Structures are given as C-alpha cells and as structure tokens.
Amino acid sequence: MVDDQPMWGNNHAVAPTPGAAIIAVDLGDNFTVKGHHLSMIKDRQFDRRSRAYPHKHIAEFVEVCGMFRYGNTNADAIKIKLFPSSLTGETKIWFNELSPSVITTWKEMRQAFVSRFFPPVMFDRIIGEIRGFTQHHESLVDDWLRIKDLLRSCHRHGLRRGTIIQIFYHGLNEPTQAILDAEGIFLYKTPNEAHQLLEDRVLLKLDWSKENRTKPLCKTVAFTKSEENSPLLEKNGSLNDKD
Structure with missing residues (x-):
C-alpha cells in the first residue's frame, strides 16, 4: 500500500527507462561502427532549424553511409542503427518519444521521419x-x-x-x-x-x-x-x- 511506504521514497521514485523505438537488429558480436563514419554523421545532424529539409538530410545520410562497408552486414540494418545519431535537438526528442518497437526497417524509419518533418x-x-x-x-x-x-x-x-x-x-x-x-x-x-x-x-x-x-x-x-x-x-x- 502506498500509504504504508515512506513519503520520501515515493517522492524520489525513479521513472522507468522507455523502450527503444527501433527493434534491435543483430549485427554480430564483432560489429563496430568506424569512428570517422560516426563523426561524419554527427557533423550533419538534423535539428529542424539550421538544417530544416528532411529529404536533403536523408539523401546526405545515405550518401555518407554509402562511403563505408562493414563486410557482409546488411546496409539497411546499419542505417537504422546509425540514424538516431544524425538527429539532435527537437528531432532527437521526437525520436526518443516514439512508441517502443515501432520501427523494424529502414523504410519505416525514413517514412516516419519524413512524415513528421515534411508536412504538406x-x-x-x-x-x-x-x-x-x-x-x-x-x-x-x-x-x-x-x-x-x-x-x-x-x-x-x-x-x-x-x-x-x-x-x-x-x-x-x-x-x-x-x-x-x-x-x-x-x-x-x-x-x-x-x-x-x-x-x-x-x-x-x-x-x-x-x-x-x-x-x-x-x-x-x-x-x-x-x-x-x-x-x-x-x-x-x-x-x-x-x-
């Protein structure tokens, strides 16, 4: 019962960590993102202010991802894993507030992003x-x-x-x-x-x-x-x- 618990503890309860919007894809135990690849993506982060056009952002993101190869790892799986790192500010908040496990493919990630930030x-x-x-x-x-x-x-x-x-x-x-x-x-x-x-x-x-x-x-x-x-x-x- 709540009334039987110390009030201090109730006031300082830790909120649960929200689940990830993207369903995790198994990329293997040895998969590691190249540091300069991640740096190039973060240098082009989408914030809806200085960089406001989602289609251009997607095109640049895909272009950067196309510069790197990770053996036989599926290219779309890598895009899904890296795409959240290309977001910042308001757009990163939007991504973090998506319902858990709603994104399963790169196509779904792209459609969700464009639908939100490229309205009619x-x-x-x-x-x-x-x-x-x-x-x-x-x-x-x-x-x-x-x-x-x-x-x-x-x-x-x-x-x-x-x-x-x-x-x-x-x-x-x-x-x-x-x-x-x-x-x-x-x-x-x-x-x-x-x-x-x-x-x-x-x-x-x-x-x-x-x-x-x-x-x-x-x-x-x-x-x-x-x-x-x-x-x-x-x-x-x-x-x-x-x-």
Missing part, C-alpha cells in the same frame, strides 16, 4: 518558392544551383524538366537572360539541351575557380603587367610622374 504545408511553401523563383543578387550559376537545391528539398515535386527550365529562365533579369540567349534563343532549345548548357556553365565555373586557386601568384602579377591599360600600371605611371 512545407511542401506547398517550397513549391510556391520554386514557381515564384526570382533572381537575387547572384550570378547565373549561383541562381541555377539555388533552384536545384530547392528542387532537392521538395521530393516528388512533379515538375518536368521543361517546366523547371522555363520557371528558371523567366525568373532571371534581362541581362542574365541575354547571356543565355547569346548562343541562340535559350527557350528554343530542348529541355535536355538547356539543362546541359546550364550544367556545363557550373562545371566551367568550378574549373575556373580551381585553376585560379592553384595558379602561382607570380603568374598573376606577370599577367597584370602585360596589360597596356592595367589600372595598376596607370597607378604606377602616375606615381612615377610625381617623382
């Missing part, structure tokens, strides 16, 4: 942002990467490639549209041709950036000196005139 209102918001796409103070390449990022965040958006290309083109300002039209009217191309042209520009920018990062400083100076109308030479000339 978020889908509608991202679709609206895609359809209302407008160029900001960005380059053509940065704008293309931005709309691609939105599309990755909105799984099953249902937009065909031609529709995406037209949304993107009409969202650009006139000078940027003129850049695309310089090689022939852009919207006269097929969706695949237009898409490839944009992807080629991304690769070109990446190659150019890589080249400039690795280029010795002395070569840059030499190039500057070879320019007849270089602002640097003009400045040096004006200084020499004063001597």
Whole structure:
C-alpha cells in the first residue's frame, strides 16, 4: 500500500527507462561502427532549424553511409542503427518519444521521419518558392544551383524538366537572360539541351575557380603587367610622374 511506504521514497521514485523505438537488429558480436563514419554523421545532424529539409538530410545520410562497408552486414540494418545519431535537438526528442518497437526497417524509419518533418504545408511553401523563383543578387550559376537545391528539398515535386527550365529562365533579369540567349534563343532549345548548357556553365565555373586557386601568384602579377591599360600600371605611371 502506498500509504504504508515512506513519503520520501515515493517522492524520489525513479521513472522507468522507455523502450527503444527501433527493434534491435543483430549485427554480430564483432560489429563496430568506424569512428570517422560516426563523426561524419554527427557533423550533419538534423535539428529542424539550421538544417530544416528532411529529404536533403536523408539523401546526405545515405550518401555518407554509402562511403563505408562493414563486410557482409546488411546496409539497411546499419542505417537504422546509425540514424538516431544524425538527429539532435527537437528531432532527437521526437525520436526518443516514439512508441517502443515501432520501427523494424529502414523504410519505416525514413517514412516516419519524413512524415513528421515534411508536412504538406512545407511542401506547398517550397513549391510556391520554386514557381515564384526570382533572381537575387547572384550570378547565373549561383541562381541555377539555388533552384536545384530547392528542387532537392521538395521530393516528388512533379515538375518536368521543361517546366523547371522555363520557371528558371523567366525568373532571371534581362541581362542574365541575354547571356543565355547569346548562343541562340535559350527557350528554343530542348529541355535536355538547356539543362546541359546550364550544367556545363557550373562545371566551367568550378574549373575556373580551381585553376585560379592553384595558379602561382607570380603568374598573376606577370599577367597584370602585360596589360597596356592595367589600372595598376596607370597607378604606377602616375606615381612615377610625381617623382
């Protein structure tokens, strides 16, 4: 009887430890997660704030898991075991409050996570942002990467490639549209041709950036000196005139 027990003990009763939401999978006695694998997952934790798009999180998580092999151990079983470590903050609280033993497969884990953190209102918001796409103070390449990022965040958006290309083109300002039209009217191309042209520009920018990062400083100076109308030479000339 409760009334026959010391009140101090009743007030300091230890709450039972809740059961795990995931049914434990036997991975063998010798299974050990690689430390750098776990570190990569924790570096990309989903908190619904700074990292707010569940589909992107799932894609990145699966990509990281695909970098590692654990012998003949089932890949989905490893994903189930590691996925809780990819959550933090509000999302980890949600996972810890799931009913015990409700998750048995990686598919169920993924569906439960996405259903909770990608509600219809978020889908509608991202679709609206895609359809209302407008160029900001960005380059053509940065704008293309931005709309691609939105599309990755909105799984099953249902937009065909031609529709995406037209949304993107009409969202650009006139000078940027003129850049695309310089090689022939852009919207006269097929969706695949237009898409490839944009992807080629991304690769070109990446190659150019890589080249400039690795280029010795002395070569840059030499190039500057070879320019007849270089602002640097003009400045040096004006200084020499004063001597």
